Amino acid sequence: MDFRVPPLRLRDTMHLRNPKRSFTIFALTVVLVVCVLCARRFSVFADAQQTTHPSSAPPPGGQTVTQPSLTTDTDPVPSPDTSPVPSPPPAQNTGTGAAKSSANGHFTFRTSVSEVVIYATVVDEHEHLITTLQKQDFSVYEDGARQVISSFRQEDVPISLAILIDNSGSMREKRAAVNLAAIDLVRASNPQDESFIVNFSDEAFLDQDFTSNIGLLEKGLSHIDAKGGTALYDAIVAAADHLAKYAKRSKQVILIITDGEDNSSSTTLAETVRRIQALQGPIVYSIGLLYDEQNGREGHRARKDLQLLSDQTGGIAFFPKSLDQVDAIAQEVAKDIRNQYIIGYHPTNPFRNGGYRTIRVVAKAKGFGKLTVRTRPGYFAQPPGKKGAGKSASAPASSAPSSGASAGSPH
Helix, strand or coil, X not given: CCCCCCCCECCCHHHXXXXXXXXXXXXXXXXXXXXXXXXXHHHHHHHHHHHHCXXXXXXXXXXXXXXXXXXXXXXXXXXXXXXXXXXXXXXXXXXXCEEEECCCCCEEEECCCCCEEEEEEEECCCCCECCCCCHHHEEEEECCEEEXXXXXXXXXXXXXXXXXXXXXXXXXXXXXXXXXXXXXXXXXXXXXXXXEEEEECCCEEEEEEEECCHHHHHHHHCCCCCCCCCCHHHHHHHHHHHHHHHCCCCCEEEEEEECCCCCCCCCCHXXXXXXXXXXCCXXXXXXXXXXXXXXXXXXXXXXXXXXXXXXXXXXXXXCCCCHHHHHHHHHHHHHHHHCCEEEEECCCCCHHHCCEEEEEEEECCCCCCCCEEECCCEEECCCCCCCCCCCCCCCCHHHCCCCCCCCCCCC
């Protein structure tokens, strides 16, 4: 399937500024450039003068004095930055691998091209997180066939997080509370997470690229230009593509906060779900601020769409009754992300056969009652050498399971 969603745009902030201030900045820039050019000319002139009329006599004895290199550290005490720690290479978003913690505390993923990795949240009958289960407590089924679990961990691994905030006209009065909730989610998350900010209306703007810096994320969220429609699906696809290309973490999450249904995208809901699944993609958490439209037709459609997006990716859709609940929900999302099981298996049906495969995970353990496992309900098997989902395969997006039961106990 050909997706023609444009990539995330970098916002041209000049048009948001005061015109007089913009002119002042321009004038100062011109002055600075002129000063730099003058300084260069003076430096060239001074060098020429020094070459023609050397100001110092040669050292005694005819010895040649070698000028020390400015790029070499000759201090008696070794510089702490002489052996920089290399940054980890970007992780391939294949959806496969198992987390490993190295001696320096950084997490890496040991990947296998034939392994499927799923992130699973387990809750009891009271919706309390269960984080003490062992490998033998889980059973994994692909297309109904029991699979052998090849890797298993319950660990708080760092993630790459896309924060998508609705910037349409109806969000103007809600942005302050929404921005605070988004930042509190980051604060409650793994310190090694990397996040980026997308503000979207009828276009999606990348207002802050990947960073762990809270200040930069706050600045990215400050671009409140609430106007226009809501191109939610286009923003999700663009963010998922950005994660696939540039994320350093194998575990990836999209957080969506919006107050209405999509009315401006070039893609459909089904195409959006398909794209995320084809990327072996991110978990989607949705917060729908639909309390003003509980009984309206638009609110009903928006709720159904957000529920589907989250169900089909292993996330959760939340629908607060007021703006005051958003911050607590953001904290709950952070807790959910940090308390997931990482389960890997080698499918008995080889990847080369392609197609969409359903996944069902069952958890049973002594001392617990009924346990519900939430994870993505399926994936597209990609033959070696191919990227994205095959055109002939299709996911049952229109028949998404209900929230919290995308991969639960057997029927």
